[in-house]
Amino acid sequence: MSARVDPLSRTPAFQREVAEWFQAEGRDYPWRRTRDPYAVLVSEMMLQQTQIATVLGRRYFENWLEKFPTVEILAEAGEAELLRAWEGLGYYRRARNLQKAAQVVVREYGGVFPSSVAELQRLPGLGSYTAGAVATFAFGAAVAIVDTNIARVLARLFNFREEIDSTTGRAFLWETATALVPRKQARDYNSGLMELGQRVCTPRSPQCGGCPVQMHCAGTHHQPESLPVKRPPRSTVHLTEHVAWTVRDGSLLLHQEQGQRRQGLWKLPERPETHFLQQSAPVMASLTYTITHHRVSLRVYEAPWLIQHSSEFWHPVADLATLPMPSPYRKIINTIEF
Secondary structure (H helix, E strand, C coil): CCCCCCCCCCHHHHHHHHHHHHHHHCCCCHHHHCCCHHHHHHHHHHHCCCCHHHHHHCCHHHHHHHHCCCHHHHHHCCHHHHHHHHCCCCCCHHHHHHHHHHHHHHHHHCCCCCCCHHHHCCCCCCCHHHHHHHHHHHHCCCCCCCCHHHHHHHHHHCCCCCECCCHHHHHHHHHHHHHHCCCCCHHHHHHHHHHHHHHCCCCCCCCHHHCCCHHHCCCCCCCHHHCCECCCCCCCEEEEEEEEECEECCEEEEEECCCCCCCCCEECCECCHHHHHCCCCCEEEEEEEEECCEEEEEEEEECCCCCCCCCEEEEEHHHHHHCCCCHHHHHHHHHCCC
């Protein structure tokens, strides 16, 4: 076996090997077929907290661009239309920030995206990673990016044994990524580093034998699956939502969310469990779903007697398909017969 070579001691070789591997092995995702900064931003926003398989399998990226093909059209979209198009991806603040960014681009840049990281970071919702991703994938800029996959690759590459989500750890990752990014072929290099984390340097079973930069890696022979080190995850919180199924004259009673997580989305009205027990209301449907560190049991009660609250509104059954809803509620509504 060849002696390990520190990537910082032979940076050009490391950069070339990553870029060449990507050129030969990189997967053909639809967002990689464009250099339109708007399309790149859409993909990056969608992929921030959603798996690639989900975005691909349900054609979220393609459907979004069919509905909002330009930054101008997105900037003018109504809230319900915006949230309905994002439904199923969760973390709806991403959709709102995407629209806010589009509005700034239209208003302050005449519809033309800025190309520098500094200017991109002025757009709503664009942090260091997202601004760098748009700069490198749309404009070919030689800038560093650090997402979850790249963080894992770098931690193993340098056998970095401190917590990567600490101040020291984040600084190490960004400083190292910046030192390694090439002036040329940055787009292929950054894509390659990211894809290595997705396909080769995976969380539980890294394929070190098939890694194109194994000779540079300090973590290969030091239990790479134990890296990166992170702070302990938050404990799971178990919750139960008790909601009402109330239909009158062909309309369903719904509540519009006001909290940050689901603002503007429609769900079935929630009441204390005792409210339904006192009426001996039957359970019509139930399911369990996860949101962040919460495990939620959702129970739907037949409650034609429910008294409407001020934040609740009647919606004709025929219009339900156009309303934005959290995915668990959409699933429940689609399984119950009216």
